[in-house]
Amino acid sequence: MAEPDHAPTRIHLTFDLPPKAAADLAASGHPTTSTADVDGSKEDRRQALVAAAPGASAIIATVSDLVDAEVMDAAGPGLRVIANYGVGYDNIDVAAAHDRGIVVTNTPGVLDEATADLAFALLLAGARRVVEADRFVRSGAEWSWEPDFFVGLDVSAGATLGIVGLGRIGFAVARRAAAFGMRIVATGSRASSSEAAALGVTPVELPELLATSDVVTLHCPLTPETHHLIGAPQFAAMKSSALLVNTSRGAVVDEDALLEALLEGTIGGAALDVYEHEPRVTAGLLALPNVITAPHIGSAGIATRERMGAVAVENALAVLGGATAPNPV
Ligand code: 8YV
Numbered sequence: 001m002a003e004p005d006h007a008p009t010r011i012h013l014t015f016d017l018p019p020k021a022a023a024d025l026a027a028s029g030h031p032t033t034s035t036a037d038v039d040g041s042k043e044d045r046r047q048a049l050v051a052a053a054p055g056a057s058a059i060i061a062t063v064s065d066l067v068d069a070e071v072m073d074a075a076g077p078g079l080r081v082i083a084n085y086g087v088g089y090d091n092i093d094v095a096a097a098h099d100r101g102i103v104v105t106n107t108p109g110v111l112d113e114a115t116a117d118l119a120f121a122l123l124l125a126g127a128r129r130v131v132e133a134d135r136f137v138r139s140g141a142e143w144s145w146e147p148d149f150f151v152g153l154d155v156s157a158g159a160t161l162g163i164v165g166l167g168r169i170g171f172a173v174a175r176r177a178a179a180f181g182m183r184i185v186a187t188g189s190r191a192s193s194s195e196a197a198a199l200g201v202t203p204v205e206l207p208e209l210l211a212t213s214d215v216v217t218l219h220c221p222l223t224p225e226t227h228h229l230i231g232a233p234q235f236a237a238m239k240s241s242a243l244l245v246n247t248s249r250g251a252v253v254d255e256d257a258l259l260e261a262l263l264e265g266t267i268g269g270a271a272l273d274v275y276e277h278e279p280r281v282t283a284g285l286l287a288l289p290n291v292i293t294a295p296h297i298g299s300a301g302i303a304t305r306e307r308m309g310a311v312a313v314e315n316a317l318a319v320l321g322g323a324t325a326p327n328p329v
Contacts, residue, residue, distance in 0.1 A: 009320055012056040012075075014038075014049060014065045015085070018302075021309025028317050030058075042066055050074045058316040060085060061092070063296070069096040081319035083312045086299070087111060087169075088249055089329055090222040105315035105327045109168060110307035111299035116172030118298045119217055119247045122271035123161075126243045127153035127215065131292045153214055153243065156181050162213030164229070165220030165248070166191045166201065173217060174199045185209050188220070210237040215245060222249035230254065235261035241268040247298045250275035255282040262288055273298050 038048040046066045053075035081103045129152045161177045163170045166188040191203035231254035255276040269290035
């Protein structure tokens with residue numbers, strides 16, 4: 001039988017790992033290949049991955065990489081693990097991977113605080129109109145102080161925060177909200193736990209959360225059940241002053257319905273880190289002063305990204321070494 005033209009333990013990366021994680025991987029002695037220099041659409045990246053996958057034993061990928069059955073079949077039967085650099089893994093066809101005996105892993109826990117920090121930054125910026133105010137000052141417009149100048153929501157005066165999906169990141173957001181004196185309502189199985197009660201969280205169903213919250217923040221994973229969880233009927237159920245914060249996945253929100261709700265004044269504003277058709281943003285949102293946008297930077301802390309890299313590498317190496325992955329999904 002002919003020898004394979006790739007080393008059997010080759011690890012393919014779709015991006016450049018942070019320095020310490022890259023050093024850990026190099027020290028493992030596994031040969032690596034990379035498509036980090038491929039720019040373009042998700043489809044361009046997927047095609048590049050299909051081309052580079054043959055012979056790979058592991059793929060370490062990001063949210064921008066659609067790792068589907070075609071990629072797995074291109075890799076061939078030697079592919080043993082797909083290690084996602086991130087906690088959300090909706091970019092990977094997990095069922096197809098499991099059908100092929102491929103382990104899929106993610107990086108839970110290490111990015112909770114960073115993501116919660118960004119959610120809270122967006123919450124505060126949206127509530128107190130910080131980005132709008134910044135734009136105003138930079139415009140060079142004449143101004144003098146007025147009592148109603150850029151007034152917004154008083155976050156610390158008992159405003160209600162609705163956390164959709166009280167999981168690891170949701171809890172990290174709840175801890176911040178509790179410190180700000182917010183009233184907290186939340187959905188999710190852990191919303192009724194003693195840990196949630198200790199933070200003053202009231203468990204509610206989604207309709208009550210939507211009707212009572214001044215700020216609605218999304219922290220559920222994207223699954224078939226949560227796709228478009230927040231659409232026109234849900235916006236209609238929210239306060240007309242409500243701010244929507246999304247640091248989870250764009251497609252949890254029906255982005256066309258969001259634009260409509262903002263244009264009609266059905267809700268008060270949105271502060272977004274993620275988009276339904278990422279990296280494209282629905283035309284119209286960018287023109288609205290009450291919309292804040294960030295380019296999917298929830299976990300973009302220097303130390304957090306190192307930890308994500310370390311966890312992704314640890315998972316890939318564990319599987320290649322014949323051990324159980326610490327974070328299988
Ligand atoms: C990452 C994220 O930046 O972990 C997640 O689910 O959305 C982000 O923290 C992204 O996944 C990188 O792959």
